[in-house]
Amino acid sequence: MSETRVLDIDDIRVTFDTPDGPVEAVRGVSMHVKPGETVAVVGESGSGKSQIMMAAMGLLAGNGTAAGAVRYRGQDLLSLSPRKLNALRGKKITMIFQEPMTSLDPLYRIGVQLSEPLRVHGGLSAKAAMARALELLKLVQIPKPEEKIRAYPHELSGGQRQRVMIAMALANDPDLLIADEPTTALDVTIQAEILQLLADLQERIGMSILFITHDLTIVEAFADRVYVMRKGLLEEEGPTDQIFGNPRTDYTKMLLAAEPEGTKAPVPANAPVLLKGENVEVTFGAPASLFGKDTTFRAVDGIDIALQKGQTIGVVGESGSGKSTLGRALLQLLPSDGTVVYQGDRIDGLDRGQMRRYRSHLQMVFQDPYGSLSPRMTVGEIIAEGLSVHAPDLPRKEREKQVAQVLTDVGLEPSFRNRFPHEFSGGQRQRIAIARAVILRPDVIVLDEPTSALDRSVQKQVIELLRRLQVENELSYIFISHDLAVVRALSDYVMVMKNGVVVEQGPTAEIFDSPRTEYTRKLMEAAFNLREVLKGQIQVKEATAAT
Template sequence: MAQPLLSIEQLSIAFRQQETERRVVNTLSLSINAGETLALVGESGSGKSVTALSVLRLLPSPPVVYPEGDILFHGQSLLTASEQQLRSVRGNRIAMIFQEPMVSLNPLHNVERQLYEVLSLHRGMRREPARAEIITCLERVGIRQPAKRLNDFPHQLSGGERQRVMIAMALLTRPELLIADEPTTALDVSVQAQILTLLDELKRELNMGLLFITHNLNIVKRLADNVAVMQSGECVERNRTAALFLAPQHDYTRRLLDAEPAGEPVPVAPAAPLLTVDKLQVAFPIRRGLLKRVVDNHYAVKEISFTLRPGESLGLVGESGSGKSTTGLALLRLLPSKGEIIFDGQPLHAWNRKQMLPVRHRIQVVFQDPNSSLNPRLNVLQIIEEGLRVHKPGLSAAEREAHVTAVMQEVGLDPQTRHRYPAEFSGGQRQRIAIARALILKPDLIVLDEPTSSLDRTVQAQVLALLKTLQARHRLAYIFISHDLQVVRSLCHQVVVLRQGEVVEQGNCQQIFTAPQADYTRQLLTLR
């Protein structure tokens, strides 16, 4: 048999601190051949991302140590390779798409500069031919009008657009092995299908190996040749994809396959509207010239209207860049907007920042990217209790800590970890910290911007059950922004389908899922 492209042999990974050593991966063995896709699945914290980062030795050592085993690329050890040898491999022969694009992209450089740097370093290309290849690659990954987006900075892109730039950056080097850590997490189903098709085409075109880390089992079924299932740092099952889905052997694998979002939204009692939105618009000025005069406006959101009762959920769905997150930020009064926003009879659209402060605790938010929204200098206790310090200053330190302990248990986090920092948690665990921070003030309305996108299916089901329980208990209203239509159907009573800032279709969630009227809605439902 031909030598594997990548071979992980009996690998153990541990975090060593002084005399203590905590193993996060234990005797893991995997192999990937050229032109083959291996999917690595499992719950957050199971060791998937740590394994992927170890292939390129991107984890700091110390504290990370490798007590046993090896990682071989074309038969050569990467664990014993020198820094010079690793530099010739990183990005050039092995590329990686990271889980959180806002952290991975340089906020000070525009899109063209960041992508040109890749082509200049790894392929020695000059600027003009590089620009043509950059535009072509951005078009292939689904960026609309890519030539006009070259001067955009990361903060000017949507979450899905940032992820597509990251994918383009990795593919420009034409690597022998691509490691993709949750590359489609922030993408809607239409772009997700486009990216998966692209990865499959490039795999065949370049005979590229692909290590694909995901919690989306629908993607695994479509893309992967082989699957390895991880739990608590160990590989509990490994098989060909078709065989694993047909007859899973391990209990945990069966639980993963059975954890698809299901169930009905929480019943809503008749009540006066909590939130009324009428003809909401959000526009960003387009500036040109030396003096940066405003020459036009880009309408990110065009005239959205809806009402929301206590205990009711409204889903905002659509492709990345369609205005979902922008709508959420406008409702929170974090972006200037036109139109009316009436919350519990109060005209928020007419209020300034100072007037908004007393109602902030009643409207909370869970942002899409937990690594950007959590302060890395604060531990989990300090992050979650921050809202209590501001809005309930009369509580003692012991009372705040008791509230933090209770809410951590509710979202499935070990309260014993409350003195750790965000960097010590997996992506899914960081998202649960963000959810806990929003829940601790017991608000009336929560804007949830892709709150389950980075969670594996088992934890996702747990968080959805939690959101439903809290909604029934406290009559919480949710604005739920998502591209996962199964999650939306399970949680939401109403749905608004957006495309390029315009409402394509809106109404009762179950009716729209059963009998969609718009072609775009039907397309989204076909691709899920």
């Protein structure tokens, strides 16, 4: 009966007005969530998963409209005034957003942002709210929480920002948690901890969870029921065991079968070194002074790296280990110490103007695509911007032709070039960021979690694209990721980082098959046994509930 349901979504339709005409992102979808239930919504990037929940929360972009009914315990959310909706959001219904950097205010410290919902919805004093905020940071396993509570969002790693968003969503013990790719930027060990935390909280307060994700390993272990979406429509639904054990549609079968395949052959030993770093160090904070204590933190601590032509070096490690910082330092996107050499030229210490001649050769795909894409430019303008700067004499028609081709290469429609970033899903934005980098045909691309928001089927497409481009253009990649299955498929050399240093490195097969350090062994075990670990957690939860 609908009255026993926490959330009832009935014939929801979401439409966006675009320069190319109306786009129906969701076309008459119905679903529900019962008290204490975990429901997963899966499907390829752009299938409309997130837009249903954005409509339910009253958070659609300005050019979006929603029709149908979304009821929270019988109350229609679509008809509520902003004031009444705000009374529910952040207290009874909370949401973990897919891109935490765009959801956290860059002008406020983490503690202030965490304590706000506690004061507004929980009625806590400023002091009590800050104390509770510190407890929440500890709850989600943020390292050095006493320091991080005073940090700004840009001072945290992608995984740490995502954990802050999770802490904020859990602050007031919600009745319904909508989690949109909540573990996207988290390494496997933290994934297990966060999912265990959600399972424990669900058991303690009876919270319902609506889980939007592309990670089917998590879904199989964590969800009670599954909805499968495709192109704005509901493709299939049912209990998790049924969906995974006996899927009815070819589309669902394809999703379940899609896994990264193949391995990369190592480059010849005599292949030239394109990019080399020696004793690379990156330090944040400031030393002790008359008016303050020492706040220095060494994020990257004396790393050596040599990237050969045609090589892919995978960089793995837990969130906050310094992976992304190393990639940015090598491309001189932040101040660093040590030596960085590109094709014989020292580029460390060069200013912005001096680095311009190297930028077309050294590209980066950032971890947070939405934060790196200008909201005021169309996708076509964003992708063509590099050509305008580095190939100003290229005719306009040729530029447009190359933009259309690269969009096709990354699995997007050429017509999408007239839309703006906010009109795309997280996975689509990630492909746009890849297109922007590869259109310049650089020598080196640093890929920072380039497949984290992509479902497995699209991951396979992007992996094949990166492989093809690498062969055709003799590209070299530094591939930063927590997804070890993708790293194994794409890399021929792997570096394992922890606390700013490299604890182990070597050929991919050697690192994966015969890891030497205990840290690497734990990473591998967590990655390839995550399904079993999570299933064990859920079985314990179910046994506890039964007694």
